[in-house]
Amino acid sequence: MWSVSSVRWAAAALVLFLAGLAADLTEAPTWLPWTAYLACYLTGGWSPAWEGVQALRARTLDVDLLMVVAAVGAASIGQIFDGALLIVIFAISGALEDAATKRTEDSVKGLLDLTPDRAVRIDSDGLEEAVNAENLRVGDVVSVRPGERLPADGVVVVGASDVDQSSVTGEPLPVSKSVDDEVFAGTLNQAGTLRIRVTKDPSDTVVARIVALVAEASATKAKTQLFIEKIERRYSIGVVVATLAVFAIPLLLGADLRSTLLRAMTFMIVASPCAVVLATMPPLLSAIATAGRNGVLVKSTVALEHLADVTQVAIDKTGTLTAGTPQLTSVTPIDGRYTEDDVLRIAAGAEQFSEHLVGRAIVRAARTRGLRPPDATDFLALPGRGVRAHVAGQTIEVGSGRSLSAITPVVDHERRGTTAVMVAVDGRTIGVLGLDDTVRRGAEEVVRDIARLTSRPPVLLTGDAQRVAEQLATSVGVADVRAELLPDDKVATVRRLQRNGERVLFVGDGINDAPAMAAAHSSIAMGRNGADLTVETADVVTIRDELATIPTVVALARRARRVVIANLAIAGTFIVVLVLWDVFGNLPLPLGVAGHEGSTIIVALNGLRLLSNRAWRKSARHVHVPTSIDKPDHFTQQLH
Structure with a gap:
């Protein structure tokens, strides 16, 4: 996993890339854009390069290392702009993922603050003593005054009060508690003083189980990745092997070193997944931006893709x-x-x-x-x-x-x-x-x-x-x-x-x-009054708590996925044609770069169509298709 500082390095890489681009556009001396681009390589590329080397030691090959190699290869034949663009894309992607992971971890840890650190325990002589809540044991009796949170799960033995236990059960109103009623750690005692007999070890309270469940489910869920990442290892190995073959075989057959190296570098550039990355990212990021303008925060491209898969809410x-x-x-x-x-x-x-x-x-x-x-x-x-x-x-x-x-x-x-x-x-x-x-x-x-x-x-x-x-x-x-x-x-x-084959979207607050x-395949939190942990755990947050945005954002995610599939087909076609041309013909480097960049521009523009608010309106119309005078159809009547 990238370090937290990757966010700063990615930002620096982006600034340097933009500086190099500005120098290019203003026809500054050649050394100036090259200096900016090379600095971009160093700031944005060192982390994925290091991770790639570590992966190689574990006998695996990932697409991050391939991107660094392709970027270096592009620079070696004068196409440093292409390489810097690849570096920036991957640096920003890794930094965003790292930041999201860190915030979720912090929120899980913050949940423990619900349970007080100290508790007032009643000893065998009936006297009160302050102890660490984590030292409470089953059978201990604790006193909880009005306005205090309960330090443990237990049963009321003395007193009566109203307890706000919405953090555990979700009940909207405080619940009246008296002798023999069950209570939970982390809930808020509102009115009277209670004495509670501890029935569960602090490590086994409902709040502790919430922490464990979130951590466990999040770790399991993190194994799911974007479709393009699922095939990255095979693709990376294939490109490396093919590039070596394009370089080595002509040399063995007597070709000169310069022309062979030029052909191999051209092959690596036209075979590099830059167009494929842009085929995936612009539609997803455009859909995320459009959702954001309409009051829905989608936290990542992975979250958007999961949303598109939903079959049960x-x-x-x-x-x-x-x-x-x-x-x-x-x-x-x-x-x-x-x-x-x-x-x-x-x-x-x-x-x-x-x-x-x-x-x-x-x-x-x-x-x-x-x-x-x-x-x-x-x-x-x-x-x-x-x-x-x-x-x-x-x-x-x-x-x-x-x-x-x-x-x-x-x-x-x-x-x-x-x-x-x-x-x-x-x-x-x-x-x-x-x-x-x-x-x-x-x-x-x-x-x-x-x-x-x-x-x-x-x-x-x-x-x-x-x-x-x-x-x-x-x-x-x-x-x-x-x-x-x-x-x-x-x-x-x-x-x-989900064991029954459903991909569940859970909506809560x-x-x-x-x-x-x-634990769910995808999740949406009501953001206006939602708990901090819930907002951080969820893949999607409705900022204004508008229920109507839930089906609309799912429809938008499905539309983005259709655009991604179309873009992958376009990018794949260009890559195959250019690779075959380079291997079996004589693809000029400028034409190869033009074809590579042309496919990149085409798929990027296709994806950017989702930036318009028209995409949101179409998604809303797609899910709400009223019949005449908006009468419920036969299926809707069955719901009632």
Whole structure:
């Protein structure tokens, strides 16, 4: 692997190449462009040359070394510009790959910061002592105060609180925890103090398994390369052997050294894969640039090629198909003396000082309706239950509806997968609020587009409850739902799909999605609110969180692949014709260079067609082909 400094060396090589080109165009003295180009050789070529030599020691031959040899050969017969261009292409490609790898490694290491370094352990005498979290053992009891992250996986033995465990399960709302409830390392304790009995060694926590899964899957995935790289060894060996033959055989038959060397160098130039490299890179890079202008960051050409292979899409729920924040969807009065507005206004009065997501959603909904929350005093957060406050001399409680499971509105909410929140005045329930994680705009249409593009409907993978997941899936048209999944369960599901022959694209946003992303053939992260590790692990990032870009970028990747195939055919044809001409005829060097450069220009221009926004619009139209008045077709109806 190239060192991190390869980024700086590649940048220097590019600057020197451009300086040489400028000197050429301005007809500067010959020594000036040659000096710049030779410096470009040194800065951009030393690393691949060294790696190539190391590969030779291991009895392998890679295309990087072939490029350096071809560049040196080009310089030896006066075609130093061609050689410098090859050097720059490979230096930049290697530097970008190295930078992407380093950032991913740093993000995996950063995930460990979720788990605190220190923990407060309760000793046998009931006294608290600060210890390193890594020294905790199964059976230890630790204390976790409000605002602290949990140091280990375990079970609550004392206390009650709300715990934000979205980093592990993806659930959008904090979960009420009390005695005997399971909790996870790295999750955030929000309200009350908890005492937790450790049930897993620190090396075996869910967060630790996420780190291991991402590292393992990323290492396995890194073995997959571009098509052109898969054949590089055979091609490199073939060109070297053929060049030696073109040089040695005429010499043995009595040809003079100069003409033989000139023919061999001409052969190496016309046989060098410069046109093939440009046949591959411009279409892919142009597609990446076009996607970037439309709010989608594709991290590499390998990522784009993987995207083109996708046959099955798996989508996370919270933060991906949904916005990840709760919104009030219903207000149901129970006491006839109160209207919907009364119930909501009273609830907002009690919740106006709350930092809980549910409280914020209630206050936001009241203000949207133009309701002014009444003044409240004696506000008190009740860990695991809700809030209490005094409003106009009355005690208002807003919280979990679990104790009211027999009330019809609560039963209806639970059946629909909606979070039920009761509102009580002086101990008497006056109404029930329903809150849902809102579906992103256009989600149903995106599901249909994905089904058209891959010829199969997407799969929903989520750590949320089965009932909630099924309710969401029904509303957007997803039939296959896999719910209540921990991160390693998502990985297992993705790998099971891929063992069945599918090339899976996983779309998600949370830390808990990162291992599945690394294991999938391709992955897309929702970038606006996505976790850092997820954004770094994913191959593609939707910068503006627009779901509609997902099928469009897949269609664009497929179009880029078609252009690559056409370009390879063009470049291959030129190489074969020029090589045969040089071997069996007398190909003049200027004509060989012209043919080589001509094929390079043709394939480059063909690839650059994907730079226009028209390519993005065509890809969008390709996936969304509405029928008359946009009625769903027979296949789409089956999704529902």
